[in-house]
Amino acid sequence: MELNNKTIRLAADLQSDSIVDGPGLRAVLWTQGCSHHCRGCQNPQTWDFDGGAEVPIEMVFEAIDELEYQDGITFSGGDPMFQPESCSIIAKYCKDKGYNIWVYTGFTYEQLMKLSKTDPMIMEFLKYIDVLVDGKFKIKEKDLGCLFRGSRNQRLINVPETLKSGEVVLFNEDKYLGIDNFKRKKTYI
Ligand code: SF4
Numbered sequence: 001m002e003l004n005n006k007t008i009r010l011a012a013d014l015q016s017d018s019i020v021d022g023p024g025l026r027a028v029l030w031t032q033g034c035s036h037h038c039r040g041c042q043n044p045q046t047w048d049f050d051g052g053a054e055v056p057i058e059m060v061f062e063a064i065d066e067l068e069y070q071d072g073i074t075f076s077g078g079d080p081m082f083q084p085e086s087c088s089i090i091a092k093y094c095k096d097k098g099y100n101i102w103v104y105t106g107f108t109y110e111q112l113m114k115l116s117k118t119d120p121m122i123m124e125f126l127k128y129i130d131v132l133v134d135g136k137f138k139i140k141e142k143d144l145g146c147l148f149r150g151s152r153n154q155r156l157i158n159v160p161e162t163l164k165s166g167e168v169v170l171f172n173e174d175k176y177l178g179i180d181n182f183k184r185k186k187t188y189i
Contacts, residue, residue, distance in 0.1 A: 006057045008086035009033060011046040011078055014063040016070065022102035022131065022148055023176065024071030029060070029090065031077035036106030040139035042150075046078035060090055064097065072100035072130075081105045081112065084121035091128035100130045102148075109134045109157055109168055129159040131171050147173050 011030040018028045030043075032052030037044075045051065064073070073094045080087045080103055091101050103125075105112070109132060116122040126132070133149050133156055141151040148156060156171035 003057050003089070006086060006089060007054045008057055008060060008083055008090065009049070009052050010055050010060075011043070011052040014060065016067060018074065020148070021074040021076060021104070022072055022100075025069060026072050026074050026102070027064070027067055027070045027099075028074045028076055029080075029087075031075060031080045031083055031087070033082045034077055034079040034106060035082070036079060036136050038106065038137040038139075040142065041137060043077070049082070052078075057086060057089055061093055064090075064094060070099065072102060074102045074104070076104040079104075079106050081107055081115075081122060081125070084119060084125040088121055088125035088128060091125060095128045101128055102131045102133065103129050104133045106136045107134065109155070109162065126159055126163065132157040132159050147177070 009032040011032040015028040015030065018026045021028050030046065032046055033049040034041075034047045035049075037047060041047075073091075075087055075091070087103075091103075094101055107115070112122055112126065112132075112134075116126070133154055135151075135154045138151045138153050141153045143150075143152045146152060146154070155168070156173065158169045158171045161169035
């Protein structure tokens with residue numbers, strides 16, 4: 001792939017061992033820069049658009065090549081949607097290697113649809129995303145019981161199905177948690 005010295009601003013090195021940012025064992029790319037400034041944000045050090053470090057995308061590829069046992073890659077931050085072109089290049093690289101992709105953003109899906117009209121790179125990035133965790137973290141809606149997200153307003157969106165149908169389709173949490181199986185087993189106790 002021709003990268004033409006493209007870079008991405010990151011808050012940290014690629015983390016290789018998260019089990020809380022999506023299903024299975026995941027690598028997490030912590031992007032730098034976020035203007036949502038949610039009250040109670042756990043990573044305010046990632047807000048500054050001049051913070052972190054500008055890293056060649058080639059170096060991110062090298063870190064991804066070193067992964068061995070991960071099920072997927074999560075883009076978090078910061079808000080990856082402020083760097084849609086660089087993120088889409090990395091997401092395509094991950095997808096070609098067979099990883100599923102989860103992305104955390106402070107924008108809602110509907111806001112991203114509007115923004116994509118003036119920035120086509122947002123749609124390009126969305127094309128590679130399996131699940132989008134959307135919306136700001138709202139401390140009043142904080143709920144430790146929510147799957148893979150901090151507050152109840154945030155949604156786990158099945159992006160391929162949503163793009164196909166034009167309506168927001170949610171990730172099937174019951175299926176993921178095996179709730180149907182659990183209920184079925186209970187009837188036999
Ligand atoms: S969108 Fe995420 S990184 Fe940005 S302020 Fe909100 S919680 Fe923090």
